[in-house]
Amino acid sequence: MSIIEAKQLTKIFGSEPKKALSLLQQGWTKDKILAETKMTVGVNQASFTIEEGQIFVIMGLSGSGKSTLVRLLNRLIEPSSGQLLFKGQDIMNMSVEQLRQFRRKNVGMVFQKFALFPHRTVLRNVEYGLEVQGMEKSKRKEMAMQALELVGLKGWENSLPDQLSGGMQQRVGLARGLANNPDVLLMDEAFSALDPLIRKDMQDELLELQSKMKKTIVFITHDLDEALRIGDQIALMKDGSIVQIGTPEEILMQPANKYVERFVEDVDLSKVLTAAHVMEKAETITIDKGPRVALQFMRERGVSSLYVVDKSMQLLGLVSAEDASNAIKEGQKLEELIQQDVPEIAPDTVLNELFELMGNSRLPVAVVDSNRRLKGVVIKGAVLAALAGNSLADGGGNHESS
Numbered sequence: 001m002s003i004i005e006a007k008q009l010t011k012i013f014g015s016e017p018k019k020a021l022s023l024l025q026q027g028w029t030k031d032k033i034l035a036e037t038k039m040t041v042g043v044n045q046a047s048f049t050i051e052e053g054q055i056f057v058i059m060g061l062s063g064s065g066k067s068t069l070v071r072l073l074n075r076l077i078e079p080s081s082g083q084l085l086f087k088g089q090d091i092m093n094m095s096v097e098q099l100r101q102f103r104r105k106n107v108g109m110v111f112q113k114f115a116l117f118p119h120r121t122v123l124r125n126v127e128y129g130l131e132v133q134g135m136e137k138s139k140r141k142e143m144a145m146q147a148l149e150l151v152g153l154k155g156w157e158n159s160l161p162d163q164l165s166g167g168m169q170q171r172v173g174l175a176r177g178l179a180n181n182p183d184v185l186l187m188d189e190a191f192s193a194l195d196p197l198i199r200k201d202m203q204d205e206l207l208e209l210q211s212k213m214k215k216t217i218v219f220i221t222h223d224l225d226e227a228l229r230i231g232d233q234i235a236l237m238k239d240g241s242i243v244q245i246g247t248p249e250e251i252l253m254q255p256a257n258k259y260v261e262r263f264v265e266d267v268d269l270s271k272v273l274t275a276a277h278v279m280e281k282a283e284t285i286t287i288d289k290g291p292r293v294a295l296q297f298m299r300e301r302g303v304s305s306l307y308v309v310d311k312s313m314q315l316l317g318l319v320s321a322e323d324a325s326n327a328i329k330e331g332q333k334l335e336e337l338i339q340q341d342v343p344e345i346a347p348d349t350v351l352n353e354l355f356e357l358m359g360n361s362r363l364p365v366a367v368v369d370s371n372r373r374l375k376g377v378v379i380k381g382a383v384l385a386a387l388a389g390n391s392l393a394d395g396g397g398n399h400e401s402s
């Protein structure tokens, strides 16, 4: 279900927004409007839908309108025109009191500058929003402690912010955003000030939090790698307009125009493409067959080994041609031959992580889902081809064994 829906959402900074709007509709650019009218187009007719439980990334260069857009979502900035729905309810029609409730209960916010109070303990920083709402002391403490535990800061509640590292301070900021247990978490460049390694940890942490809490997260970044890494959907902005919305894959593989194409051309594909992109159909045999049949299959299919699976495609191991032909002489069954130390990975493993595994193994790597069902196999050549940009044109060689 969609939780936020924006239609033609627009923000003009300046004296006559209506005039600027009509110029926009006549096709004037942001630059021209600024030059001729001194008004700034913050966000230009942005339309999008955010589904519940999604990480929706808003990406773009500095000045492209990201912060303005995210502040429109809880009316910290008043839209000049357009429509905005939260769970079907029109946010633009909310009374002052309804809006206050909406901000308290439904949204949390995390900023780049952690904006922690230096003389308040970690706990009292996290409690702050609840305190301002007038929540009773023991209740707000309980909620703040829960949020601190979520972000891995249990035990630090009585410390002062400057006793914490940058990454930990941002966790406090995150806990504060989560303290009211909001439906939607708005994060404006929340990780942009962190060192790269800490930043990556925080991204992982956010993804893990997300898988536990199923919150809807609107995440703003100017960093493409970050966007590709954590976004379920990415909206790419330029000059206040959304130029493309899509999954990371769509943005990379089907750029909507030259601008997006240039934006993504330097992407390190090894950090983005996954095993699912490059895997091929695995040749299999079910465990009830014998070594003779196995050899026959290998001959027919031109391979030197087969994955052994059960009837539901659960991976049991690998059988080689050599072992199968020995087994025929010795009268062994297939299950006695299975090599079980087959390297296996999840479909969403990025190629970067795959490399290491492949380097250490002479066997192809099996791709299995969370139920250990065999989905495909990754062969070294396919990984290299994908990184060289081949095999993407046909959709990435995304075959599934059925």
Ligand SMILES: Nc1ncnc2c1ncn2[C@@H]1O[C@H](COP(=O)(O)OP(=O)(O)O)[C@@H](O)[C@H]1O
Binding pocket: 013, 040, 041, 042, 060, 061, 062, 063, 064, 065, 066, 067, 068, 069
């Ligand atoms: N309060 C404001 N008054 C006038 N112009 C503003 C204001 N806030 C932002 N802008 C302008 O709106 C545009 C978008 O800004 P912003 O949303 O902050 O971009 P981003 O977050 O992507 O860097 C920029 O041209 C910026 O100068």
Ligand SMILES: [Mg+2]
Binding pocket: 066, 067, 068, 189
């Ligand atoms: Mg900004």
